[in-house]
Amino acid sequence: MIAFLKGRLVEKTPTDIIIECNGVGYQVHISLHSYSLIKDSESILVYTYLQIKEDAHTLYGFVEKLERELFKLLISVSGIGGNTARNMLSYVTPKDLMQAIASNDIKTIQSIKGIGLKTAQRVVIDLQEKVQKMYGLEDLSTSVYNTNAEEALSALEVLGFVRKATEKVVKKIVDQQPDATVEQIIKLALKSL
Missing domain, CATH: 1.10.8.10 (Ubiquitin-associated (UBA) domain)
Structure with a gap:
């Protein structure tokens, strides 16, 4: 598992970045949330998650550890893959998404492009307790x-x-x-x- 990459930012687009580490260029898929936090500086550090499938090895990157942990939780839900999870984190900030999950706010989750009612319900059912325990959130906020x-x-x-x-x-x-x-x-x- 590749936990993070630290190197030189070579290219940056809203969907992915290329980081050069010791002469190797890594293409890292990012959310719009991470894109907004990445400065156009020379040096960069991103936390990563490597998704291995039969036909592809995909590297996802996150500026914040919180976003990476939420990404891991999202892909554990049946029917949500890496791209869907990245899409969810692009439409809603990690904190807002965690709050929506913790407070059973299905409308907020369903407002994300590509997420229907059943998927939103599955996300809440599967992750509500985990999000509340992991981040000290109680049902309906505080x-x-x-x-x-x-x-x-x-x-x-x-x-x-x-x-x-x-x-x-x-x-x-x-x-x-x-x-x-x-x-x-x-x-x-x-x-x-």
């Missing part, structure tokens, strides 16, 4: 959500609102204002409901 938002949801339920309807509103409020108190969440939710 521990603040689990305390303040949960109390606000209970209070809104007592006031006669249906829990399903209030969950979306409260989640949106907590995403925009993570430090909101229970009272603030309830007031903002009442304005939206």
Whole structure:
């Protein structure tokens, strides 16, 4: 396994780069996210993943280790290969994709070109627990959500609102204002409901 390449950047396109290491030029496939982070400097370091198939050896490169780890998780899902995983990381930043997986946000995942409903659901089902454990994420974002938002949801339920309807509103409020108190969440939710 080739863990990383450090060398001279010879060529850079939105889909791949060529790095010269000790006289050998390596073609490395990259996402648009990595492309945006690569400076046009002489020296470069990219973390890599070598995918070996019967008909090809493909080298994928990542500026950040986080992106490489997420790529490995994505290709472990049935029906997602290297190019699809790279495409997913091109449309959504690694952190946003992790958050979508952790919070069961199938719409965000499905909004990626080439990803249908079933594939998006499979990604969430297969990776949600892994992403939450690996990156310390809890379901629906933070521990603040689990305390303040949960109390606000209970209070809104007592006031006669249906829990399903209030969950979306409260989640949106907590995403925009993570430090909101229970009272603030309830007031903002009442304005939206």
